[in-house]
Amino acid sequence: KNEVEQSPQNLTAQEGEFITINCSYSVGISALHWLQQHPGGGIVSLFMLSSGKKKHGRLIATINIQEKHSSLHITASHPRDSAVYICAVSTYTGNQFYFGTGTSLTVIP
């Protein structure tokens, strides 16, 4: 049983395309997190959100608490956006996390 499901698992896009990655979860949460992991690299936090929408540069994250669903959008994608994007949720206490298996994004010039 996976508490966090992401789709798609793999995504290839042309430079400049608008990209959407989806995340659904089945547990009660205090917050949802989007993380980025470059090949061979570490994991960095992009967003933490518990309602509505957040924007940082070309990245936008939204969450619908009632539907238990979140999306990560990348506008005007660039090859440097190529990475694995991981959705995670923190439990009600905020002290434990469940992670999706990640979406591998490749942006072709």
Next chain:
Amino acid sequence: DAGITQSPRHKVTETGTPVTLRCHQTENHRYMYWYRQDPGHGLRLIHYSYGVKDTDKGEVSDGYSVSRSKTEDFLLTLESATSSQTSVYFCAIKGGQGPYEQYFGPGTRLTVT
């Protein structure tokens, strides 16, 4: 960047040998976590700590033990390494009680032959 380091960064060891991985933070954060990352699986929690000498098990704790004698250090020990423990291990820290972001260390790639 959060001050979090892991050592060693790479290790190859033989089945049956003990292995200890170290996570060190300079942020004075209360919560520290050990995860493993394997293809086809999301990050999975091994153990976490909510204070000095306060630890709890995660979903994949069998074969692993941890210790935290100082705020800044969280050690993960494989008492007798097995090939199924070949993985990339990430340490993470979190600022306090409640929903905070996690900050991850650079990872340790462990190969058990």
